[in-house]
Amino acid sequence: MQTTTIDKREDTDTRDTLERLEREFAADSPFAQPLTGRAVVQARGLTRTYGKGDAAVHALTGVDIDIAAGRLTAIMGPSGSGKSTLMHILAGLDEPTGGTVWIDGAEITRLKEKKLTQLRRDKVGFIFQSFNLLATLSADENIVLPLSLARRQADEAWRRAVIEAVGLQDRLTHRPAELSGGQQQRVAVARALITRPAVLFADEPTGNLDSRTGGEVLDLLRRSVDEFGQTVIMVTHDVGAASIADRVVFLKDGRIVLDRARMTRDAIYDTIKNLETPAAKPVARVAVEV
Ligand SMILES: Nc1ncnc2c1ncn2[C@@H]1O[C@H](COP(=O)(O)OP(=O)(O)OP(=O)(O)O)[C@@H](O)[C@H]1O
Ligand SMILES: [Mg+2]
Numbered sequence: 001m002q003t004t005t006i007d008k009r010e011d012t013d014t015r016d017t018l019e020r021l022e023r024e025f026a027a028d029s030p031f032a033q034p035l036t037g038r039a040v041v042q043a044r045g046l047t048r049t050y051g052k053g054d055a056a057v058h059a060l061t062g063v064d065i066d067i068a069a070g071r072l073t074a075i076m077g078p079s080g081s082g083k084s085t086l087m088h089i090l091a092g093l094d095e096p097t098g099g100t101v102w103i104d105g106a107e108i109t110r111l112k113e114k115k116l117t118q119l120r121r122d123k124v125g126f127i128f129q130s131f132n133l134l135a136t137l138s139a140d141e142n143i144v145l146p147l148s149l150a151r152r153q154a155d156e157a158w159r160r161a162v163i164e165a166v167g168l169q170d171r172l173t174h175r176p177a178e179l180s181g182g183q184q185q186r187v188a189v190a191r192a193l194i195t196r197p198a199v200l201f202a203d204e205p206t207g208n209l210d211s212r213t214g215g216e217v218l219d220l221l222r223r224s225v226d227e228f229g230q231t232v233i234m235v236t237h238d239v240g241a242a243s244i245a246d247r248v249v250f251l252k253d254g255r256i257v258l259d260r261a262r263m264t265r266d267a268i269y270d271t272i273k274n275l276e277t278p279a280a281k282p283v284a285r286v287a288v289e290v
Pocket of ligand 2: 083084085
């Protein structure tokens with residue numbers, strides 16, 4: 001009984017201190033918005049098992065996560081740790097074996113295919129490693145494709161703002177084959193932003209780009225958060241990419257092992273090296289409240 005009381009007091013003290021530090025940090029720092037905010041994506045108790053019996057692979061073994069609005073979150077971890085599986089489930093592209101996901105308050109794990117497709121179209125944007133543009137369409141047609149599919153008109157001012165942000169004004173009539181890799185990925189970023197999605201998912205967005213063009217795409221994602229208030233979740237192996245994130249979540253063996261606000265390149269590099277060492281001790285999880 002005695003112990004419980006002491007623990008409770010310590011908890012309250014710790015929470016008060018954290019809240020105070022967070023307020024001070026938010027007031028002092030030019031780029032620090034508080035880490036608290038509305039959760040656009042939430043997941044509880046996510047599991048995903050591929051296959052059955054002896055051949056079963058437990059890709060996710062119990063993931064809880066809240067993604068705050070208007071922040072850039074990076075998901076990192078060794079190959080096979082479950083990053084793409086988690087991203088696909090959070091985006092409603094795959095179903096979990098167990099657990100629940102909400103996007104913008106809607107429980108997507110309960111939705112039937114038709115409603116889920118509609119919700120994805122309205123609320124979710126995607127950027128893939130391999131750009132996934134339609135070869136027969138111009139850059140401009142690719143950008144407005146999500147609107148065309150939904151039979152929605154582009155808001156002209158927004159379309160112009162997005163095209164200007166990605167710097168493709170003089171490439172709009174070009175087909176993907178006539179664009180560089182970096183330009184193609186910028187078309188993909190514009191296509192993802194055009195519907196003003198509640199959340200934009202990017203799986204290795206710089207994986208097929210050299211460091212300079214990759215840097216341009218990252219700069220664009222960062223600006224979409226800072227200037228348009230976009231919420232972005234990015235899976236990446238790239239230490240530089242993760243260092244522009246507001247928060248870095250590390251997975252290992254299908255669970256979150258570390259969850260940190262903004263990290264330096266060196267800290268990210270050290271953490272990844274530690275996680276990739278099979279004998280490494282488990283890292284304590286530090287929750288980032290949203
Ligand atoms: N369709 C599938 N069928 C069976 N196993 C799968 C399937 N997809 C993924 N897995 C397994 O689930 C685990 C997690 O895979 P996932 O693709 O999520 O990892 P990842 O962290 O994205 O890896 P990488 O960094 O290599 O992209 C791996 O062991 C993988 O082999
Ligand atoms: Mg992957």
